[in-house]
Amino acid sequence: MYSQGLIGANTETQETPEFLAAFQARIDAEEKIEPNDPMPAAYRKTLIRMISQHAHSEIVGMLPEGNWITRAPTLRRKVALLAKVQDEGGHGLYLYSAAETLGVSREQLTQELLTGKAKYSSIFNYPTPTWADIGAIGWLVDGAAIMNQVPLCRCSYGPYARAMIRVCKEESFHQRQGYELMTSLAEGTEEQKAMAQDALNRWWWPSLMMFGPSDSDSQHSDQSMAWKIKRFTNDELRQKFVDATVPQAELIGLSMPDEKLTWNESKNNGQGGYDFGEIDWDEFWQVVKGHGMMNKDRINAKRKAWDDGAWVRQAALAHAEKQNQRKAAA
Amino acid sequence: MSDEKMIPLWEVFIRPRNGLNHKHVGSLHAADGELALQAARDVYTRREEGNSIWVVRAEDILASDPDKSAENFDPAADKIYRHPSFYDIPDEVGHM
Ligand SMILES: [Fe+2]
Ligand SMILES: [Fe+2]
Ligand SMILES: [Fe+2]
Numbered sequence: 502m503y504s505q506g507l508i509g510a511n512t513e514t515q516e517t518p519e520f521l522a523a524f525q526a527r528i529d530a531e532e533k534i535e536p537n538d539p540m541p542a543a544y545r546k547t548l549i550r551m552i553s554q555h556a557h558s559e560i561v562g563m564l565p566e567g568n569w570i571t572r573a574p575t576l577r578r579k580v581a582l583l584a585k586v587q588d589e590g591g592h593g594l595y596l597y598s599a600a601e602t603l604g605v606s607r608e609q610l611t612q613e614l615l616t617g618k619a620k621y622s623s624i625f626n627y628p629t630p631t632w633a634d635i636g637a638i639g640w641l642v643d644g645a646a647i648m649n650q651v652p653l654c655r656c657s658y659g660p661y662a663r664a665m666i667r668v669c670k671e672e673s674f675h676q677r678q679g680y681e682l683m684t685s686l687a688e689g690t691e692e693q694k695a696m697a698q699d700a701l702n703r704w705w706w707p708s709l710m711m712f713g714p715s716d717s718d719s720q721h722s723d724q725s726m727a728w729k730i731k732r733f734t735n736d737e738l739r740q741k742f743v744d745a746t747v748p749q750a751e752l753i754g755l756s757m758p759d760e761k762l763t764w765n766e767s768k769n770n771g772q773g774g775y776d777f778g779e780i781d782w783d784e785f786w787q788v789v790k791g792h793g794m795m796n797k798d799r800i801n802a803k804r805k806a807w808d809d810g811a812w813v814r815q816a817a818l819a820h821a822e823k824q825n826q827r828k829a830a831a
Numbered sequence: 832m833s834d835e836k837m838i839p840l841w842e843v844f845i846r847p848r849n850g851l852n853h854k855h856v857g858s859l860h861a862a863d864g865e866l867a868l869q870a871a872r873d874v875y876t877r878r879e880e881g882n883s884i885w886v887v888r889a890e891d892i893l894a895s896d897p898d899k900s901a902e903n904f905d906p907a908a909d910k911i912y913r914h915p916s917f918y919d920i921p922d923e924v925g926h927m
Contacts, residue, residue: 504868533850535883577912584913659850677918677927684920752923 505537512604514539528729533659536602544728548658549603551730556596557614557621561799563589565629566638574632581678582635588671595664602660615804623785624711626793633686633693633700639679641701641708641746647672648742649712652732661730680749687753694754701750702758709777710785712739718782744774840889841867843874845881853885861886 514520524541527534534540563586570586573579597607613619624642629635650672653665686697713735716722725731733741750757761778768774787793838860844853856875861867867886876884895903911917920927 504865535846535849537883538849580910580912581918584910588913662850663852673915673927674913674918677915677920678912680920680924680927681918749924749927752921 512540512545514541516541525727528657528727531729532657533662534657535659543724544730545603547725547728547730548661549600549605551725552596552600552603552661552664553605553610553613554620554622556593556600556610557619558625559589559593559596560614561621561625561803562642563593564799564802565625565627565795566635568629569632569635572632573635578635578682585639585675585678588675592668592671595667596661599658599660599664611807615800615807617791617800620789622711623788623793624707625799626788626795627703627707628795631696631700633683633696634704636679636682636686636697637700637704639675639677640683640749641679641704642711643672643675643679644746645708645711645742647676648738648745652738655729655732657729683755684753687755698755701755705757705759706780706784707788709739709743709780710788712736712742714782714785715780740769740774743777744769747775838862841871841886842889842892843867843871844885844887845871845875846883847881849882853883856880858889 520539521541524539524544534544566582566586566589570579570582573582597610600610601607610619614621624645629638647669650665650669654662654669656662656665683697683701686693688694713719716734716736719735722731722734726734747757747762757777759778761776763776764773765776766773768776788796791797839862840858841861841864842858843856845856846853859867859870859874861870864886868884871884871886875881907913915927
């Protein structure tokens with residue numbers, strides 16, 4: 502019987518046509534791939550990129566909301582927001598640990614985030630100037646994340662799928678608290694309602710961009726679908742999100758900032774769906790390339806947190822080492 | 832028996848099939864990891880219980896203190912705001 506360490510195992514594969522075909526056959530049979538299974542290098546690389554981007558998004562995503570914890574208007578809102586931001590930190594951890602099963606180290610991933618080499622969701626490069634932004638984020642940003650994440654629970658890579666199941670269980674509260682917040686603003690004074698509408702105006706389009714480039718422009722989509730890493734295309738998920746979210750806005754008396762938004766009977770194979778306006782892809786790529794409103798602030802905040810935490814990490818290691826030495830000496 | 836070396840204890844985790852977590856199934860004694868894996872295969876997977884085994888030295892596992900159960904886990908009990916049902920949204924929205 503052969504054994505293998507979980508970390509640092511030799512993962513090289515001979516990528517013969519037979520090997521690739523056998524791998525694809527496993528995927529087609531809905532078999533899950535587990536860390537020690539042979540897999541094409543490109544499958545591994547795609548997953549590392551996807552999972553680490555997702556992990557970074559959870560972590561950077563704590564910043565725009567964290568901005569409001571001390572200023573939440575009531576204790577009820579404060580505990581909700583605190584609990585949500587805490588969950589996002591946990592989501593980052595589940596995802597980093599899923600990425601680590603593929604042979605990358607946490608240090609490496611962290612460095613890629615801090616040096617700007619790794620990407621995270623462009624949505625977190627928008628600012629949160631008003632309290633209503635907290636409602637809009639929970640409702641729209643977490644709502645869009647859920648659309649993306651639910652199919653990922655069936656992703657072909659076992660550890661990612663299992664991490665997503667845990668994440669999805671926790672996300673429902675995130676969206677509901679945001680929508681509840683928006684509802685109470687929408688039912689409030691004129692100013693409160695205007696604040697809710699203004700937040701919706703600013704967050705709607707960036708939320709649609711969260712699903713990524715259009716299928717016709719997406720460089721990674723086809724292969725990820727074939728490998729069943731992704732189950733739906735960017736445009737399919739975006740459409741589902743629009744169809745689910747527009748009635749939620751109408752119900753609380755808010756409207757999407759899109760003049761072209763119209764119900765189309767013939768969409769979704771005759772079930773109907775919304776036509777919507779053109780997304781500003783220039784804006785999207787500007788933000789992805791680092792020129793969004795908050796890109797610099799976000800990375801600076803992460804760098805500062807990393808640098809400020811250096812003495813804590815070192816002290817913890819020094820303490821552990823000292824304890825070990827004492828134990829060995831005793 | 833006094834000066835005979837002890838054979839260490841290993842905890843055994845089995846994954847029933849791909850897609851599931853490895854789950855603790857029990858333990859056994861073995862001189863090293865390779866033997867522990869072989870023994871685990873013989874003891875715990877005779878009826879196709881799994882397709883992957885992890886073994887971990889029992890002494891390498893740290894467990895939380897049962898006496899501290901209350902202080903560790905009770906604080907989660909009154910944080911009902913961590914659950915979706917805590918939030919009131921219009922019925923018409925349906926599942927969210
Ligand atoms: Fe999250
Ligand atoms: Fe997420
Ligand atoms: Fe969330």
